[in-house]
Amino acid sequence: xxxxxQTPRYLIKTRGQQVTLxxxxxxxxxxxxxxxxxxxxxxxFLFEYFSETQRNKGNFPxxxxxxxxxxxxxxxxxxxxxxxxxxxxxxxxSSGTATDTQYFGPGTRLTVL
Amino acid sequence: xxxxxxxxxxxxxQEGRISILNCDYTNSMFDYFLWYKKYxxxxxxxxxxxxxxxxxxxxxxxxxxxxxxAKHLSLHIVPSQPGDxxxxxxxxxxxxxNLFFGTGTRLTVIP
Numbered sequence: 001x002x003x004x005x006q007t008p009r010y011l012i013k014t015r016g017q018q019v020t021l022x023x024x025x026x027x028x029x030x031x032x033x034x035x036x037x038x039x040x041x042x043x044x045f046l047f048e049y050f051s052e053t054q055r056n057k058g059n060f061p062x063x064x065x066x067x068x069x070x071x072x073x074x075x076x077x078x079x080x081x082x083x084x085x086x087x088x089x090x091x092x093x094s095s096g097t098a099t100d101t102q103y104f105g106p107g108t109r110l111t112v113l
Numbered sequence: 114x115x116x117x118x119x120x121x122x123x124x125x126x127q128e129g130r131i132s133i134l135n136c137d138y139t140n141s142m143f144d145y146f147l148w149y150k151k152y153x154x155x156x157x158x159x160x161x162x163x164x165x166x167x168x169x170x171x172x173x174x175x176x177x178x179x180x181x182x183a184k185h186l187s188l189h190i191v192p193s194q195p196g197d198x199x200x201x202x203x204x205x206x207x208x209x210x211n212l213f214f215g216t217g218t219r220l221t222v223i224p
Contacts, residue, residue: 004156033211043157043202043214056211090156098206099145099164104156 002027004093004105012111018079021108025072025093031055032074033102034066037088046089049074050096078110086112117146117203119215127223132190134218136203139184147212148177148188149202157202161188193222 005024013019025032033056034046045058049068066076072093078085088109092102117138126132138146144165149157163170163177163186170177176189190197200217207213 035212035214042216043212045207045211045213048208048211056208058211088154092156092212098208099162101147101159101162102212103159104149106156107154109154 004091004103006089006091006105006108008108009106010109010111012113013081014113015081015083017081018077019081019110020075020077021089021091021110023074023076023091023093023105025074025091026103029093029095029103030072031094031096031100032068032072033092033094034074034076035090035092036060037090037107038084038086043090046076081112083112086110116207116213117205117215119203119218121218122216123219123221125221125223126193128195129192132188132193132197132220132222134188134190134201134203134220136186136188136215137184138186138205144179144181145206146177146179146186147204148175149204149214150197151200151202151217160201190220193220195222195224198222 007022031050033048037043048056052068063079068074088107090107092104094100094102147162148160151157163179179186200219202217203215204212
């Protein structure tokens with residue numbers, strides 16, 4: 001079974017631009033969660049989608065948004081990029097219940113200049 | 114209020130010896146915890162989990178212990194191998210598919 005894939009793996013943007021990251025979950029998984037990892041804040045939950053609906057949202061500004069498609073693939077978008085948005089963005093997929101194991105992709109390293 | 118807390122940012126252990134990584138947690142109605150391992154530039158990899166109906170769960174070289182009275186869990190790796198060198202995170206669900214992660218402990222296994 002193929003794992004979680006994320007594209008692109010690396011991205012460089014400048015302040016004020018927007019960016020879209022993509023995540024393809026493990027086949028059969030309907031839940032996709034997004035996390036941000038930074039040296040200062042660690043691993044923080046952004047949001048989770050299940051069957052095309054956002055079920056949970058972390059404490060991030062509205063510049064961070066996402067969506068999920070009918071095939072469970074998910075995208076996250078960050079608008080008006082700030083230097084502090086430089087981070088490793090990780091997505092994880094699971095079947096959808098709280099005790100299901102979340103399987104992570106390799107992440108997208110975003111650098112904002 | 115931090116849901117899980119890892120107080121040791123780093124740990125060094127000789128190859129073949131035991132590694133013990135610790136995690137404290139705050140009150141919750143649902144005690145279920147996970148350990149993930151993370152190499153640089155990769156996503157976290159699930160290692161082992163434990164729920165409050167158990168006080169121990171074992172998988173090969175990895176054992177997690179849960180002390181509910183002390184609100185403490187620990188991950189034991191025996192014997193430690195150089196390939197175990199990574200950052201280890203404890204985590205707990207705070208909602209449907211929403212994991213709260215500790216700050217991580219960097220384990221270095223010295224050959």
